[in-house]
Structure formats: C-alpha cells, structure tokens
Amino acid sequence: MAGARRRGEELEDALLTAAWAELLEVGYPRLTMENVAARAGTSKPVIYRRWPTRPKLVIAALAHNLPLEEADIDTGSLRGDLIELVGRGIRRYRGVPGDTLPGLITETFRDPEVFAELRSRLRQGEVVELVRPTLTRAVARGELLTDQCGDRVLRLPFDLLRSETLVYGVMVDDPTITAIIDDIVLPVIHTHCGTPASRAQTDIRPAPERDSRG
Amino acid sequence: MAGARRRGEELEDALLTAAWAELLEVGYPRLTMENVAARAGTSKPVIYRRWPTRPKLVIAALAHNLPLEEADIDTGSLRGDLIELVGRGIRRYRGVPGDTLPGLITETFRDPEVFAELRSRLRQGEVVELVRPTLTRAVARGELLTDQCGDRVLRLPFDLLRSETLVYGVMVDDPTITAIIDDIVLPVIHTHCGTPASRAQTDIRPAPERDSRG
DNA sequence: AAGAGAAGATACGCTCCGTTTCTTAATTGC
C-alpha cells in the first residue's frame, strides 16, 4: 500500500519488536513466522533473510528486548548484594511468559549451536559471573573469610531461581528471593567461605520458610 | 500381512514400548505418531483411539517404563540416605535422553491438564516426599535436632538435580550427586535442623568442589 | 539515469498432527 518501504535497522527493529510482542501475547509455542511478519507489516522472506530459523529469531528478540544489566552492585552487605543480584536477574525476565524459556530450550535442543547460544545468553542474563566479586567484596568487609568456593556454590542462587521459573513456570516475587537467599544461599556460602563467629548469629536466619508455590 | 491381529493389553504394551523405543532413539522432538505406529506394526488411528495427543502418549510411555521406586531407604546415616535417595531419583531417568523432559514440559504448556499430570509425575519420580522421613530418621539417630524445615529445603536436592538434567541436559553421575549432597544439601539441612556440635566437624565437608559440567 | 540489491507479495513443497473412511479380523452373545 504505502510506498514507504523500510530498510536496514528500522526494519530489523520492527521485526524484533513484533517478535517480542508476539512472544508476550501468544507465547512461544504459538509464535509463528507468518504472524510475526504480519505484525511487522511485512512478509516471511524478510525475516528469513535475517534469521534462518524460528529459535534464532526469538533469541534475537530476547537479546533486543532484554538488555544486559550493569554490574554495579554494592549495598553494603553480602546479603543485600545477593538479594539485589538475584532480583536483577529475575526482573530482567519480568514480562516474559513462563513458558517462553523452556520452549526455547526445547526447540533449540535440535540445533546444538543455537542451544549453546541460548545457554550462554541465559548465563549472561543471570550474571552468574558477578557472584564471585560479590563474595570478594564480602571478604573485604570482613563478612567472609575467603571467596574460594566451587562453581556450584556460585551458580546456586540462579539454579534455584530456575527451578521456580523454568520448571514450575512461576514468576518469582521479592519474598521468595529473600527466602532463597536467607534459607539456602547464605548458609551454603557461610559453610564454604567461613564466617567470623560473632556475625554468624545475625546473618544466618533459619526462619520459618515461606513458599510461594501452591 | 499376518492374520494375527493384536488387541487390548497386548496391543497397548506394544504401542507404549514402541513409543519408548522411539523416544530413546530419536528423542522427543522427532518422535512422530506415524513412526511409533509403524514401529509397533500398526497405524495411527490405533494410537489415537487410546491417547488423544502426542504428549499424552509420551507421558503414558514414561509411566509404563519408569516404575515408581519403593521407599525403603536406611543406610545408617543421613548422608548415605540422601545420596541413595537422590541416586534413585536420577537412576530412574537413566536412558531418558536429556531433551525428553524439557520437550514434554514445553509441549504440554499448551495443555494445562497434561502439564499438571507431568509435573505431578515428576514429583513422584523424585520422591520428594521421602526427604522428610529421611530427616526424621536422622533425628532418631541423633544426627539432627529436628526435622522441621521448609518445603524449599526438602525440595533442594531435586531442584539442584533438575538444574543439571533439565536445564543443562547433562546426565548426573555419582560424584556429582555426592558433591551436591556434601557441598549444598547437608550444610543447608544442618543450618535449619541443627547439628550436635561434636558431629558437625565430620559431617560437613566443604571440600574443593568438583564440577561435572564443561 | 541506470543498475544493484533488498522489500514485499504470493505460492509452493514438505512434515506432521489429528481425523475420517472403509475394509477386515477378532470377540461376544445367542
């Protein structure tokens, strides 16, 4: 109709925005290339000239709409830093339907390359590489004796987050984050990284645990 | 060809066995109703007369080929019990390709009823309801002060297991199980359920952690 | 002004789901 024919970045933005909107509206399993094209006011070949498959389009849409957080956290305490860190990780995905990520993971299992890309993006999104610096700062504050601990300990907060979001398809709220940090993560960190005895009492609180799931 | 036409349970077994074999051989995303029928030496309508959708067929195949474990664990120590418990949970899925369960989860997100069924089956498979009795036995032995702790603590071993299997698509081996129990689960349990001081030194071992993933 | 390159529309082949139709064998009831 309109002679105005978009090109380059403008068109690409429109496509990724359309894909994102489609993702939020109908969810991953029902997102079709046809509908994304229609929503962007164009047609399928335009999409396929940029992204060879559906998963890759969706990954691009995720990257386009979930900018990386910056790593500037220092709340003054280990506990505060962890809560903030995990909170950022989860807030990054607010608005993403519960089935989007599992859907992507599945679909991309067919294509190892795409899967690797998604996985690394998940890891980035979860800023797991920021946990170690957090521990290092805690050591500097005198909250911990060392920041030396295994990868599994560092991954722990985000692994638990995934159990809530990916497996159960539930969006995590703030009390849940606090519970995860207080009831699970901090005890493990203190076990591995040591705790000056006098602080142990106030930092660890094995309080009656809330559970946000049914 | 052969006039021998199967019926009832014999036919159903053949179908579920075929579905299972197909699952192991080509994985969930490439399992087709056509191929399952062909492998069972029959045709699609025979399947559809029993299971209305692909996910429901696969769930039936899982149920048919993954019998529930019996709950008879007592190795004499909390640590041993937990390792055995988690080991059984994971051994139950040995032979199940890494993409099967995420695939199912995705596909069944469309159908809440099927999803609920799968989820409850996962929970059964993970015998999470056996963790509390394990703690109770530990209290009886004098290893713990109490068995009172929140659901999230009870779920912890299996949530971590899922991070390895579902998210990363990796099969968990015995050293990994041991590491999960020693480095994460036991510290948390001891934090929440107390530890007689004299035993704390021998039970908790924040050893250099192994990591089975790349 | 001319040509390259990409946009956009349309249609196609393919796969696979779930259904329909029809024939034929097995089971049940008399």
Next chain:
DNA sequence: GCAATTAAGAAACGGAGCGTATCTTCTCTT
C-alpha cells in the same frame, strides 16, 4: 456354530506451520 458388535489396520485427507522459490517493485547507490 453363526450373526452382530467391536476394534484393528490401511489409506487418504485437511490444516497448520516451517522454510524456500519466484517475481515484481521500490530505494539506494554511483
């Protein structure tokens, strides 16, 4: 033992959706 019912098995179909091919038309470059 024989009809009547039920279900097996074969084949084909409609529909959705992916990814591709073809062709026209616009826009940008030179």
